[in-house]
Amino acid sequence: MSEKTNVSVRKLLRVLVAGGVALAGSSAARAQDQQGATQTEKTDKAKQQQQQPQDDAQKAKAEKDQKDKDAQKKKADEQKKAADSEGGGVKGW
Amino acid sequence: MTAEVRAATRRALAASAWRFRWSVECDASVRFERLAARLDALDAPTHLAGLARRSAADERRHATHCARLAAELGGPVLERAPPPPPEVAPVGLAEEDAVTYELVAACCVAESVSVAVLTALLPAARDPALHAVLRELAEDEIGHARLGWAHLAVAAGRGRTAFLGPLLPAMLAGSVDEDLFRPVEPEREDEALLALGVLPHAVKRELFVRALEEVVFPGLDGAGVDTEPGRAWLAARRIATS
Numbered sequence: 001m002s003e004k005t006n007v008s009v010r011k012l013l014r015v016l017v018a019g020g021v022a023l024a025g026s027s028a029a030r031a032q033d034q035q036g037a038t039q040t041e042k043t044d045k046a047k048q049q050q051q052q053p054q055d056d057a058q059k060a061k062a063e064k065d066q067k068d069k070d071a072q073k074k075k076a077d078e079q080k081k082a083a084d085s086e087g088g089g090v091k092g093w
Numbered sequence: 094m095t096a097e098v099r100a101a102t103r104r105a106l107a108a109s110a111w112r113f114r115w116s117v118e119c120d121a122s123v124r125f126e127r128l129a130a131r132l133d134a135l136d137a138p139t140h141l142a143g144l145a146r147r148s149a150a151d152e153r154r155h156a157t158h159c160a161r162l163a164a165e166l167g168g169p170v171l172e173r174a175p176p177p178p179p180e181v182a183p184v185g186l187a188e189e190d191a192v193t194y195e196l197v198a199a200c201c202v203a204e205s206v207s208v209a210v211l212t213a214l215l216p217a218a219r220d221p222a223l224h225a226v227l228r229e230l231a232e233d234e235i236g237h238a239r240l241g242w243a244h245l246a247v248a249a250g251r252g253r254t255a256f257l258g259p260l261l262p263a264m265l266a267g268s269v270d271e272d273l274f275r276p277v278e279p280e281r282e283d284e285a286l287l288a289l290g291v292l293p294h295a296v297k298r299e300l301f302v303r304a305l306e307e308v309v310f311p312g313l314d315g316a317g318v319d320t321e322p323g324r325a326w327l328a329a330r331r332i333a334t335s
Binding site for chain 1: 207
């Protein structure tokens with residue numbers, strides 16, 4: 001039985017994980033497209049900013065710095081909160 | 094111990110296992126309903142939310158099977174369903190990540206291990222009715238596990254899986270009974286339990302380890318999760334067992 005089980009478990013990798021990834025296929029591609037679109041948008045915006053007067057560029061930079069700071073603070077807060085509780089698991093068969 | 098006493102002990106142990114599975118299936122049904130609503134709220138792919146809803150319905154049907162088998166073995170389940178299970182994601186995670194955590198814990202780990210258990214039980218179940226139930230459950234649980242792997246692939250595409258690595262030890266610890274890595278009484282190692290749809294303790298432990306090493310960890314690695322903390326947790330449990 002052990003040998004049979006061994007083979008079966010190996011097969012599961014293909015059945016479960018690969019099946020799940022295939023199931024996600026279109027969704028993941030959509031997410032990547034969205035990421036790509038966002039990246040393109042960011043690049044376009046950056047190009048536009050370069051063409052604007054220096055004052056606008058400085059203002060934009062200050063805003064971006066502030067946003068980065070806020071994002072970092074938010075991330076640090078989230079990590080701290082997450083560390084407050086390690087989470088748990090779900091029992092199966 | 095006489096053969097009669099041994100048979101009665103086996104039936105009692107099997108009834109207890111099927112009662113436990115009934116509670117697992119009841120919990121899973123509630124959890125999948127909640128996850129379906131949360132996936133909708135996150136504007137997740139509709140087919141994944143739909144799969145979560147179908148999974149919830151499957152689990153209700155599974156709970157009925159488990160309750161019937163427990164009753165047939167002389168250990169009926171409670172009349173009332175257990176209270177709703179708590180959410181297991183750590184406090185403070187962003188909602189998107191919390192849903193990913195719940196799906197990984199419930200599907201990529203618990204459901205994947207359940208599929209491994211069911212796959213191992215199938216060849217040993219000679220009773221046609223039991224075999225039919227195990228087969229039905231195995232087929233459904235494959236879909237439930239895939240839901241988790243599919244969601245994880247989507248999360249990986251968004252670059253939102255790395256946070257899971259350090260959380261794996263707690264997730265894995267919560268997925269097993271405390272005694273899984275401990276020696277148990279000889280009755281629980283009885284190979285004759287297999288015919289009643291229950292794995293002997295050591296076989297269950299071996300299967301859990303193999304499912305992690307050959308299915309869960311490689312799957313998580315592929316999704317950009319650092320599995321070293323999880324692997325270290327498992328290695329420490331295995332050292333304690335040997």
